[in-house]
Amino acid sequence: MKRRVAVIGAGWAGLSGAVECVAAGAEVTLFEMSPLVGGRARDVAGVDIGLDNGQHICIGAYSETLRVLARIGVAEADGFLRLPLRLVDAQGLGLRLPDGAPMPAFACAVLRRRGWSWRDRVALLATAFLWKRRGFVCAPSATVADLVAGLPASVRQQFIEPLCVAALNTPAESASGTVFLRVLRDALAAGPGAADLLLPKVGLGALLPRPAVAWLESKGATVRLAHRVERLEAVGATWRVDGLPFDAVLLAASAHEAARLNAPHDAAWAARAAALLYEPIVTVYASSPGTRLPEPMLVLHSDADRPAQFVFDRGQLGGSPGLLAFVVSGAAAWVERGLAATEEATLAQARADLAAALRAPLAALRTIVEKRATFRCTPSLDRPPMRIAPGLVAAGDYIAGPYPATLEGAVRSGVAAAHAALS
Template sequence: MPGTLAVIGAGWAGLAAAVEGVRAGHAVTLYEMAGEPGGRAREVRVDGLALDNGQHILIGAYTQTLRLMREVGVDPETALLRTPLRLTEPDGRGLQLPPGPPIAAFAIGVWRRAGWSLGERIALLRAASGWAWRSFRCAPQLTVDELTRALPAALQRDLIEPLCVAALNTPAAQASAAVFLRVLRDALFSGPGSADLLLPRVSLGELFPAPALAWLRARGATLRLSTRVQTLERQGEAWRVDGDAFDAVVLATPPGEAARLTATIAPSWSACAAALRYEPIVTVYVQAGDTRLPEAMLALQAGSQAPAQFVFDRGQLGGPAGLLAFVISGAQPWVDAGREATLEATLQQARTALGPLLRGELRVRQLITEKRATFRCVPGLQRPPATIAPALVAAGDHIEGPYPATIEGAVRSAVAAVASLR
């Protein structure tokens, strides 16, 4: 039965929960401690320039995210640049999947990939066939390194490590093979277009948070931004949020904040949320004259002196010409090394990897570090369940589920949380 619903947190999970709550007929009140919505996938203004706090990639398999974008008035066809999966390197080589049925597209892409020997291509196709034969399942304690140990080094370097760190934000030596296989199954083999890259042409704020907030306001939801919830407590059949009564609550805050609010309500749930460990992502925005890269996204060879795994041409994605975003996932070693070392190494990597493509001097515009970008997706990880107590449910990319910390994981958890209250 529809009733009064408090949603605590206005990241993508909280916004999705609030939208779903209004659609289900609830009277929704949305709380957010920051002045703007979006959480870790938000717009950042730097000297009047709209940047993002990290360069996020969506894929065709993000069905719930795309549905909710349409619900709040965003057209994914114009807001996102859709291309078949392409992990193109600056020299033009890389895995590039053609359009079409996923299994055939993957086989064709592997077969056409320049720079791999015949034996390497056969090894990858044989391994992928084995994963499919086993329904993309493996022992829960395996790491990605252990799963793929038999593959040639070139495949590890050119495909496995970049895919793993992009999808799980955890190095292959530490990452859960079970989650990695699940991502491969849904992204590469679940249907035509599922593996397509969807690169935002607008800021992350315009992609969903700002339109969602406007949609909620227009439908009578109560919005309490710049409001950190201090107390959450049960009183009879109701939940009280800072003293105000609600029939149900969706807790869509980061894990640490959720652990604080539930410490006395559900101590074991709180402890599970508090025990999660994190991996940072660093984004270095560099102005490179009027450089235009061959593609909007290029894969880079990362290493001990080369931090970034990908570079994005923001000029092709609605931003100013020549603005490049270098993304460093699994970035703890570089956070430890410090800002100056990270900038120096990134600029050197840009000169080495992009050399002849650059047009103009390199100038750092901004370095953004999201220290708790994602939970560390390791084998056997215990994540907090969605249900905390009667009429109190959690949403977020950290909630128990089959996916790593992604926008789609956050949105799906929110949809499920609201559905469980009906």
């Protein structure tokens, strides 16, 4: 008889876990409390101009995400625009990696970087090669700021800090050096293409969530949307999910919900999941008809008065021409100031920094705040483990693992939990 598996939560972890279970021959029921699938990487409901809840930067090293997409029939070229890594601002200053093996390409980009002195360039390269020689490992207690304390201020402010907030959504002063180096290792010390940018060129819902549901249903899985799981009960070696019987449960709900559902079974695990802290991300969508930015993604210089670190030209990414998305990561201070103030400051920053590129006045369209966008990725963070009890496993970007809160972290966790649930 097929093993009956309940998957709770249809974010990227739950969807990937469900796909893996079905591929391994299990009978899957997927529960999702929202009427929409995708969790924190989804389309925005009720908006007809094709907005996502946030911009998602992926890289070539997201190998499990690409593998799951291929399994459900989404070719990389249909979902992403692949570009050699470019982190440049509106003035064209920044790093542009040429094709080829990532570490030599990175060295080449640093040596060619305009606007930095030779001292800046040599200091960054020497530090990067030292990290590589040490296997991209540091003391567990080190922050990213500790790791780069010896680098010139220009390199820290124009490269490390935006990269850190993009990868970990946590400011360098409090971000985990270990996790930062792990991201660098996967991007720079891997084969050609690992550091490439993969920018979604379809809405997030069309990238993995909806194709995954279509694939699951075509294989006979049951998908129950708008069903918030209220109760998880152990019955001998099996489980009941809101009264329905299963052999195994893959708990891929958000950490808070997983803590609530799991509290009666493992209070210590629930306490660890509930103790995680979060960083918000704000996305300001605006439109400037006729505008095409020099790159599909540009770095912006943020400070106490300028909120955004990146702008995406959605017109170059399958969206309407002139649709721009400004990203404010690590946005706790801006959320405190309020959404109207954040939107106004972002538009002022954009009008100044993108003046040469804007072809028409910039008009705000919509501002979206995700208060719990990602867990705060601090040194020696106590993340709960995947295995909870026989037949009960957890998945999600927050589960113990080497990655920060990312799509790849969620997908890897979902796949690993599926194997554990079926073993």
